[in-house]
Amino acid sequence: MTILLLGSGGREHAFAWKMIQSPLCDKLFVAPGNAGTASIANNVDISPTDFDAVKALVLKEKVEMVVVGPEDPLVKGIFDYFKNDSDLKDIPVIGPSKLGATLEGSKEFAKEFLMKHNIPTAAYDSFTAETVEKGSDFLETLQPPYVLKADGLAAGKGVLIIQDLAEAKEELRNMLVGQKFGAASSKVVIEEFLDGIELSCFVLTDGKSYKILPTAKDYKRIGEGDTGLNTGGMGAVSPVPYVDAVLMDKIETRIVKPTIAGFQKDGIEYKGFVFIGLINVKNEPIVIEYNVRMGDPETEVVVPRMKSDLVELFLAVANEKLDEFELEIDERSATTIVVVSGGYPEDFEKGKVISGLSSVEDSIIFHAGTKLDNENVVSNGGRVLTVTSFGDNFEEAIKKSYQNIDKLHFDKMYFRKDIGNDLK
Numbered sequence: 001m002t003i004l005l006l007g008s009g010g011r012e013h014a015f016a017w018k019m020i021q022s023p024l025c026d027k028l029f030v031a032p033g034n035a036g037t038a039s040i041a042n043n044v045d046i047s048p049t050d051f052d053a054v055k056a057l058v059l060k061e062k063v064e065m066v067v068v069g070p071e072d073p074l075v076k077g078i079f080d081y082f083k084n085d086s087d088l089k090d091i092p093v094i095g096p097s098k099l100g101a102t103l104e105g106s107k108e109f110a111k112e113f114l115m116k117h118n119i120p121t122a123a124y125d126s127f128t129a130e131t132v133e134k135g136s137d138f139l140e141t142l143q144p145p146y147v148l149k150a151d152g153l154a155a156g157k158g159v160l161i162i163q164d165l166a167e168a169k170e171e172l173r174n175m176l177v178g179q180k181f182g183a184a185s186s187k188v189v190i191e192e193f194l195d196g197i198e199l200s201c202f203v204l205t206d207g208k209s210y211k212i213l214p215t216a217k218d219y220k221r222i223g224e225g226d227t228g229l230n231t232g233g234m235g236a237v238s239p240v241p242y243v244d245a246v247l248m249d250k251i252e253t254r255i256v257k258p259t260i261a262g263f264q265k266d267g268i269e270y271k272g273f274v275f276i277g278l279i280n281v282k283n284e285p286i287v288i289e290y291n292v293r294m295g296d297p298e299t300e301v302v303v304p305r306m307k308s309d310l311v312e313l314f315l316a317v318a319n320e321k322l323d324e325f326e327l328e329i330d331e332r333s334a335t336t337i338v339v340v341s342g343g344y345p346e347d348f349e350k351g352k353v354i355s356g357l358s359s360v361e362d363s364i365i366f367h368a369g370t371k372l373d374n375e376n377v378v379s380n381g382g383r384v385l386t387v388t389s390f391g392d393n394f395e396e397a398i399k400k401s402y403q404n405i406d407k408l409h410f411d412k413m414y415f416r417k418d419i420g421n422d423l424k
Contacts, residue, residue, distance in 0.1 A: 002027040006048035007069025010368035010386045011296035014303045022311035035377045036367025048073040051081045068095035075105035092318030097269040103290040107151045107189040117262040121287045124191035129176045136169045145193045152184035196281035199240045203274040209323035215240045216298035224418040231345045235337045235419035238301035251285045300386045301334040335397040336388040342412025344382035352379040352410040363389040363404040
């Protein structure tokens with residue numbers, strides 16, 4: 001098969017790395033890709049949201065499957081674009097319909113879906129600039145800390161958790177009236193704070209049946225001890241050590257099954273990943289949010305643990321035969337540490353030459369924000385590389401990742417040195 005993968009991050013490099021291992025994958029295009037995907041596939045300089053350019057490439061190269069990495073093209077409706085085009089309708093797209101992608105595109109839509117299908121989630125209400133005063137009144141009914149979420153896509157940065165009521169009211173005004181997150185915060189969801197440990201549950205569905213992929217936990221904040229600004233993720237561990245069979249059964253029974261059943265009841269066409277952000281409150285799983293694609297950097301620990309053929313798995317999704325697929329998982333732990341540009345998630349410089357990549361042993365380097373500049377691999381984003389390792393336990397895996405990071409260098413490179421410490 002000739003396959004097109006859309007995206008340019010560490011998640012996409014991990015997908016590409018796994019897909020080219022399949023005997024079913026003859027040729028792989030990545031749009032736009034990065035320096036890592038360039039070394040194993042064919043990068044094409046096309047934006048994943050330029051659907052007409054994607055169509056032209058698909059027809060020119062006789063692409064037989066499209067795998068969508070990031071959320072943007074899904075929320076903008078790439079699945080529907082293919083389905084409604086006579087030239088493209090027979091080419092499977094791995095990713096949900098535009099309606100399904102609204103689960104990530106709108107926090108309010110997601111909360112309504114959760115409530116409608118009796119899936120456990122925090123109490124909430126949503127507000128606009130016109131109802132900002134009502135929002136302030138609602139904050140007064142809650143106990144601190146206060147959770148404010150931009151309704152739309154804000155690249156993983158649209159959630160604020162604030163201890164002080166006056167500050168929460170001020171930030172609500174900043175988001176709604178001051179457009180702190182642009183159009184993404186034209187509506188804001190305020191919800192009760194849940195105290196517990198977060199984890200990510202990944203599900204792949206063909207719309208009827210599903211497979212639960214390995215659990216993972218990521219680390220969002222830039223600073224050690226989980227302090228500082230939110231980022232796209234600074235590291236991840238899989239499996240999550242404290243998730244036992246009892247908790248997993250609750251997650252499947254109370255959350256996964258009603259989610260998939262909810263798609264069918266609501267007529268939501270969904271062939272792709274469901275990323276369920278959970279919080280474990282006194283051993284009761286509660287949904288914080290849905291994403292409609294794999295997480296990053298969690299993909300860099302989940303995909304390497306999948307022993308099964310990923311292309312075969314995607315075909316089972318496309319053909320609605322997922323119930324016949326036997327998913328094999330590596331029992332070992334996998335960890336990934338993200339290496340970022342100095343200054344990230346605020347202002348940072350690009351174009352820094354990266355050295356030491358060829359000296360890494362017994363770890364997998366997934367490129368995120370990189371590009372080729374003549375013969376050099378240079379930084380081209382906030383999150384630059386992820387270093388994934390296996391071990392009999394997560395401590396062993398993390399040790400390997402850190403040993404290999406010591407061999408890497410670029411100007412102002414930064415990484416957290418405490419990934420996994422909370423799990424010990």
